[in-house]
Amino acid sequence: MKKKKWYDYLWIVSATYLILGFFNILFAWIGLLCFFIPLLLAIFGGDKLYCNRYCGRGQLFDLLGNKFHLSRKKDIPGFLRSKRFRYGFLIFFFIMFFQMLFNTYLVFQGTNSLKEAVTLLWTFRLPWNWAYHGTAAPWVAQFAFGFYSVMLTSTVLGLVTMALFKPRSWCVYCPMGTMTQTICKAKYSCMGCGRKKKYRREPLT
Template sequence: MKNKKILSLIPIVFFILGFVHIAFAWLGLLCMILPFVLLFRDRKKTWCQGVCPRMNLFQQLFKNRKPKKLPKWMKNGNLKKYVLIYFMINLTIMILSTLMVGIDRIMPMDQLRFMVLFPIPIEMPQLFEFVSAADWAVHLSYRIYSMMFTSVAVGFALAYLYMPRAWCTICPVNTASGMILKEMKKENSRPKRQKGFESNSRTD
């Protein structure tokens, strides 16, 4: 329980650090990489089952709230795929736009956005200035921060309306992890079937 409370503080600390300097948003990359590192190491959804700071935050905030049944449109596979596609498009835009800023083809983004496209009219105070921060680094920082903000905002709304882990149902990391795990299980079962086939052939 103590570990869950500590994990639940990570998103709060992350967003606060963004006001110290937006470059701290790079820490958000850990939330995109660690789930898959743990998946390949443990051969299960270790991140989704208990480590995810976002999930732990929602569970702490809404633990005394009576859960409501999720609507069918949230549980069907199509919505999960759409959210995963959106996430992949977001990642592509983030990478390509950062490269374009790096070669001075476009101006860097200097404000938060919701769902990639919608600017949030809030200027983030920067309590500490890195003199040498490159434009592409600042641009990427705002992209990562915006992506994290969007997922937490949507997850918070779903947790309030339904249940703490409602976001987990459509989370792109959870969906991608499930797809990878399914393929891993297929790979593990293939040699066994092949071995059984070979032994039957020898008997014949």
């Protein structure tokens, strides 16, 4: 049995994050760490250390699916793990993310008013006014509502696929995972190019 390290308990952070959003939506801003840390680790470290070690969400699904037996543990359908679906979902996720940023901008500009709601699965608008106490600028709160919507939606999708397939099925089509893997592959192939160029520049003997 492997000895557990501090980072094996990061599922507590993920669960706490989701719970905090029910009390004060401004905590949603903390979720940006889940975007920046994996990207920075991929860009500068050239690996998926975040997915492999620190992702609290993956740990949460692992715990619920394996320890709590909430997963059927069946193989994920082929289309869900296909490159087309993974990259398609990444693009869709990007579009929805930029739409959320644009909404924030419109509130910042004063064109739109703040909507105290969380949109689940990009469709269902849930009233969430109890979690905003008017302590921040409207655009700050709008971003928090939008970002929490992204986080809650991805958690719900992850829970559904956890239950239907294997515990960490979300990892297969997680946009951050796809993005960081793409960065790592690009980084490695570029390193390969660099080596080739360097090799070519070396004088022939």
